Amino acid sequence: MNFKRILQKLNEDRKKAIYYLLILFLCGVLLILIGDIIVKLNTKKVNNIKNSVEVNTNSNIIATSASFEDKVKKDLIDTLSQIQGVGKVSVMIYFEGGSESVPALNINDTNRKVEEKDSQGGVRTTTEISKNENVVLINEGGTSKPYIIKQVNPSIGGVIVVAEGAGNSEVKERILNSVKTVLNIPASKVSVMPMKK
Known part of the structure; x- marks a missing residue:
């Protein structure tokens, strides 16, 4: 008799265990769905911000050109x-x-001439020329922009x-x-x- 009782108790515990596992599984699925929705919303916000920046940048360029022509x-x-x-x-x-727009440039020209004499009295001249150009940047509102x-x-x-x-x-x-x-x-x-x- 004890054996039947033990089996009956295990059966009741199994039903409770399945019930708890089902609730736990549904909670996990719900958390995954909420996480996915949050990620999608954040991605949309980032894309909207990028698009608005691109639109604003392009419209400023067009506005400058159009205003001159108008x-x-x-x-x-x-x-x-x-x-x-x-x-x-x-x-x-x-x-x-x-x-x-023509930006200001910081130009560095270097000219170096080297003369070498060999043991027979000959002279070899080497000229090195290097040119380095950098756009001059100014800080405006926390961002760097070329100085036009x-x-x-x-x-x-x-x-x-x-x-x-x-x-x-x-x-x-x-x-x-x-x-x-x-x-x-x-x-x-x-x-x-x-x-x-």
Whole structure:
């Protein structure tokens, strides 16, 4: 009888043990899922930060170039519209290339000349030339940036001016001369057309 009782007790303990093992297994699965979700969220945050930095950097470069081009166009329209007889003006400017920043460079040139005399009285001359260029960096807001000494704007490839008064040859000539002068380009790069009514 004791044997039956022992088997019965083991059976009850086995059910409890399986129950506890099942709970332990489910807790482990839950912890793994929570850990995976946290890792994915952190990865998304890092990627979003990287993307926003790239977008901001690129938009600053584009904004600098676009603002120069927009300013040239706006100034040209403002100037041409003030010429007598021109009337309403529309301008299209084709820019070749983009803006370029020229950083300051720290240049170290070394010239070394060595003369050696051999036992027969001959002289051998060796010249060593080395050049080392480093971009000059400045600290701005905790980050290092190149020190820009010059901003090279894109060159103008062509200009089209459409004006109300361009049908008059005298006004057309004034527009052409003004554009050539203000943008420092040859007449072959400027086209002046009358505006449709």
